[in-house]
Amino acid sequence: MKTLFDKIEESAGYIRSLINTGADQALVLGTGLGAYGDTIKDQLVLPYKEIPHFPVSTVESHEGKVIFGYKGDVPIVAMSGRFHYYEGYSATDLTFPIRVLKAIGIKKLIITNAAGGVNPHFREGDIVMINDHINMMPDHPLRGPNDSRLGLRFPDMMHAYDGEMRIILSKIAEDIQIPIRQGVYLGLQGPSLETPAEYRMAHILGADLVGMSTIPEVIVAQHCQIKVAAFSIVSNVCFPPSTLTVTTVEQVIAVVNSASQKLNRILDRYFEKS
Numbered sequence: 001m002k003t004l005f006d007k008i009e010e011s012a013g014y015i016r017s018l019i020n021t022g023a024d025q026a027l028v029l030g031t032g033l034g035a036y037g038d039t040i041k042d043q044l045v046l047p048y049k050e051i052p053h054f055p056v057s058t059v060e061s062h063e064g065k066v067i068f069g070y071k072g073d074v075p076i077v078a079m080s081g082r083f084h085y086y087e088g089y090s091a092t093d094l095t096f097p098i099r100v101l102k103a104i105g106i107k108k109l110i111i112t113n114a115a116g117g118v119n120p121h122f123r124e125g126d127i128v129m130i131n132d133h134i135n136m137m138p139d140h141p142l143r144g145p146n147d148s149r150l151g152l153r154f155p156d157m158m159h160a161y162d163g164e165m166r167i168i169l170s171k172i173a174e175d176i177q178i179p180i181r182q183g184v185y186l187g188l189q190g191p192s193l194e195t196p197a198e199y200r201m202a203h204i205l206g207a208d209l210v211g212m213s214t215i216p217e218v219i220v221a222q223h224c225q226i227k228v229a230a231f232s233i234v235s236n237v238c239f240p241p242s243t244l245t246v247t248t249v250e251q252v253i254a255v256v257n258s259a260s261q262k263l264n265r266i267l268d269r270y271f272e273k274s
Contacts, residue, residue, distance in 0.1 A: 004092070004099075005147050007053040011096075012103035014052050019044060019068050019104075023075035025274060026106045027267070028082055028217060030113035032233070032256030036264050037080040040069035048081070054100075055093050057081040066097075071271035077106060084213055086191040091141035095220040099150065102224040108165065109221055110267065114256045115211035115232035116194065116247075118203040118239040119183060125259035127180045127266075129169060130230040131161055133215050134186040134207055141216045142223060151223035160222045165229040172269045178262045183208030185232060187215035193247055199238040210238065233259045 002010075029036055048054045048064045057064035067078040079101075083094035101109065117126065146153040173180045186202045188194065190212035194202070202210045209232050221228045235252040237243045 003147065005149055007096070008099045008103050008150075010052045011054060011100045015046065015066075015100070015104055018046065021075050022105050023068070023077050024105055024107040025074060025271070026077040026079070026101050026109045028079045028109065028111045030082060030111070030213060031235075032114055032253040033112045033260050033263070034080045035257070035260065036267065037067045037078045039264070039268075040067050040071060040076065040078060043067055043069040051100075054097060055083045055089055057083060057087075071268065074271045074274045076271065077101065077104070082213060082217070084191070085137055085139060085189050085216070086212060091137070091139040091143070091216045095141040095216045098217050098220045098226070099224060102226055106226055108162075108227045109229075110270075111214055111217055111228060111230040112263065113211050113214050113230070113232050114235040114252055115185060115209040116199070116236050116238040117208065117234040118186075118199050118210055119208035120240055122181065122183075122208065122234050122237060124234055124237055124255050126234040127173075127178070127259065127263050128183045128209060128232045128234060129166060129180055130185045130209070130214070130232060131166065131182045132184045133160070133218065134184060134205055135215050135219075137187050137189050137215060141220050151225070155219075155223045157219070157222060160218050160228065162227040162229060165227055168273070169229055169266060169270060172273070173266050176265060176269060178266060180266070181208075183232070185209045185211060185214060185230070187211060187213070194238065196241050196244055199244070200241065203239045209234070231263055233263060
């Protein structure tokens with residue numbers, strides 16, 4: 001029976017056989033943010049279904065492909081579409097691509113998502129740099145036997161969101177006059193959106209954002225020593241209760257699409273400076 005390490009090596013070997021240049025920077029493009037992948041130059045596109053052992057995204061708003069190419073002169077890898085616990089995958093399965101990114105040489109990763117805002121000062125379309133998280137998902141990607149070739153048994157999470165990357169990205173946003181906020185992301189399993197009581201709970205616990213992704217990826221990136229920065233776009237305001245309205249996925253995508261151009265400018269400048 002193949003181990004997780006064996007599967008990672010097979011996936012990485014397949015990818016290395018097809019790409020000509022190495023990259024040490026990668027992106028995970030979340031809900032409504034996949035269009036950034038279209039701006040990558042000299043693309044080689046690999047559908048997830050063609051990569052050995054890769055999960056396949058079942059969410060319509062997630063394309064399900066890895067893009068290899070350039071932003072300016074910088075080689076990058078972008079995952080357009082991610083996997084979620086609510087799709088039926090284990091936390092180990094949904095974070096498998098992060099381990100493959102590590103195996104092909106990625107050292108820095110920017111993760112993006114759409115999230116509900118439970119900070120009463122947040123507004124729809126705000127860009128928030130995540131500075132910490134609260135993990136309330138029912139499965140942990142490091143659960144089970146630990147393979148020391150992949151990382152430590154007990155990785156420390158104090159600096160899960162890399163301080164240097166956050167400073168650089170914050171300075172870029174300031175220089176190009178795009179306001180960004182800082183916040184704590186709370187992760188729940190989904191796919192149902194949260195109840196008013198759950199939004200209130202998240203606020204009481206100290207969260208600024210609530211969503212259904214990102215945290216397992218950040219944990220595994222920390223486990224395999226990839227530096228991470230993460231952004232949320234506030235797709236809907238969920239606190240205080242008087243602001244709540246019925247939310248649809250279509251509305252979420254529309255808000256994120258509208259706000260994504262600001263985040264795209266930050267990412268473009270970041271890669272120019274890399």
